[in-house]
Amino acid sequence: MNNLVLASTSAEAASLEEARTRLAEAAGTLGTLCNNLVAAAGNPAGHELAQADQGALVDFAEQQLVPMAAALAGAFAGATPSPSVNLLATVAAGHNERVSATTKALEVQELPLQMVLAGGRLLEAATAFIAEATELILPELARNAAVSLADSLPTRSTTEAGTVGQSQAPASGGCACGGHDEPGLAELDTRVIPHAIRHSTIFGALEGLAAGKGILLIANHKPLPLLTQLEQRSPGKFAVEFLEDGPELWKLSMVRN
Numbered sequence: 001m002n003n004l005v006l007a008s009t010s011a012e013a014a015s016l017e018e019a020r021t022r023l024a025e026a027a028g029t030l031g032t033l034c035n036n037l038v039a040a041a042g043n044p045a046g047h048e049l050a051q052a053d054q055g056a057l058v059d060f061a062e063q064q065l066v067p068m069a070a071a072l073a074g075a076f077a078g079a080t081p082s083p084s085v086n087l088l089a090t091v092a093a094g095h096n097e098r099v100s101a102t103t104k105a106l107e108v109q110e111l112p113l114q115m116v117l118a119g120g121r122l123l124e125a126a127t128a129f130i131a132e133a134t135e136l137i138l139p140e141l142a143r144n145a146a147v148s149l150a151d152s153l154p155t156r157s158t159t160e161a162g163t164v165g166q167s168q169a170p171a172s173g174g175c176a177c178g179g180h181d182e183p184g185l186a187e188l189d190t191r192v193i194p195h196a197i198r199h200s201t202i203f204g205a206l207e208g209l210a211a212g213k214g215i216l217l218i219a220n221h222k223p224l225p226l227l228t229q230l231e232q233r234s235p236g237k238f239a240v241e242f243l244e245d246g247p248e249l250w251k252l253s254m255v256r257n
Contacts, residue, residue, distance in 0.1 A: 007203045015149035016142040017189055019068075022156070023130045024197035026064050028188075028204025030126055033057045035186045036210070037119045041112035047232075050112040060208075061103040065126050067154040069096040072137050075152040079144045095129040095137075134197075185216040185253060190223070199226055206238060206254060208232070214255030216243070222250055 033056055040049035073096035102125045106118040132170035141147045193201050205215055217223070227240060237257055244251035 012142045012149050016138055017154065019138050019149060019153055020134050020197065021200045022064075022068070022153075022235075024200035025204035025207070026068070026128050027127070027197075028201040028206070029060060029208035030065070030123060030130075031188075032125045032186070032205045032215070033060055034119050036213070038078050038116055039129070039186075041116045047112060050115050054106065054109065054115045054119070057122070058103060058107045058117030061099070061106075061122060061126070065099050065129070066103055067130050067135075067178040069129055071152050071154045072096070072133055072141070075141050075147050076151070078146055079141065080146040084140060085144065088137055091132060092137050093127070095132065098125040099129050185214050185255075187218060188215045189218045191218065191220050192221040199229060202226065203230070203233065206234075206256070209256040214239075214253055217250075217254055219250045219252075220248070222246060223252070 033053065037050060037053040037057055040053045045050055069092075073089070076085060076092060078084050079089070099122075102118070102122040106115065106122050109115045109118045114156040124234045138149070141149055141152070188202065188205055190198055190202065202217065209215070222245070230238060230240075239253075239257055241253040242250065243253055
C-alpha cells in the first residue's frame with residue numbers, strides 16, 4: 001500500500017489515490033452492512049429485518065462494488081499489452097465475475113440463514129477484489145500510458161450507503177472489522193487497518209450505519225484528527241462518546257443520529 005507507484009501522469013496519480021480511497025470506504029461500508037445482516041438474521045423476529053438488510057447490501061454492491069469491478073476489468077482492454085498487464089487483466093476479470101455472481105446470489109435468497117451465508121460469500125469476494133485492486137490492479141493501470149484511470153472509474157453513486165439499511169435489530173454479532181464489546185456496538189479496531197486507508201475505511205463503516213446504530217471504535221491514540229474530519233464531512237450526523245480515554249487505549253462509541 002505504501003509502495004511508490006510511478007503513474008504515467010500526475011492526473012493518473014491523483015486518480016489512483018481517489019480510487020484507493022473509494023475502495024477503502026467501500027470496505028468499511030461493506031463490513032457494516034454485512035454485520036447488519038448477521039445481526040438481523042439472529043433476531044427472533046428478524047425475517048423482515050433481514051430482508052431489509054439484504055436489500056441494503058445488494059443495493060450497495062450493485063451501485064458501488066459491481067461498477068468498480070467491471071470498470072477496472074474493462075480498463076485493461078485499452079492497455080498496452082505486457083506480461084503483467086495480461087496477467088492482471090485475467091485477475092481483474094475474475095474478480096468482476098465473482099463480485100457480480102455473489103451479489104446476484106445474495107439477491108435471490110429468501111431465508112435469513114441463506115442470506116447470511118450468501119452475504120459472507122459476497123464479503124469474501126469483495127474483500128479479495130478490494131485488496132488486489134488496491135495493491136496490484138490500480139497501480140498497473142496507473143502506470144500504463146494507454147489507460148486513463150480518470151475516464152475508466154465509474155462516477156460516485158449519489159445514494160448514501162448509510163440510508164439504505166434501516167433494520168431495527170441490534171448489532172449483536174461480530175463484523176468483518178473485529179469482535180464485539182459494548183452491547184449494540186460492532187467493534188472496529190483501527191489498529192489493524194493500514195494507516196494510509198484508515199480514515200477512509202472508518203468513514204465507510206460509519207456511512208453503512210442506519211439511524212440509531214453505531215460502532216465501537218478502538219485506537220491506540222486519541223483520534224482527534226479523525227473526529228475533526230468527521231465533523232467536517234458529516235456535521236452533527238454522529239454522536240461520539242469516549243468510553244475509554246487512554247493513556248494506552250482509546251474506545252469511542254460512535255452512533256448515527
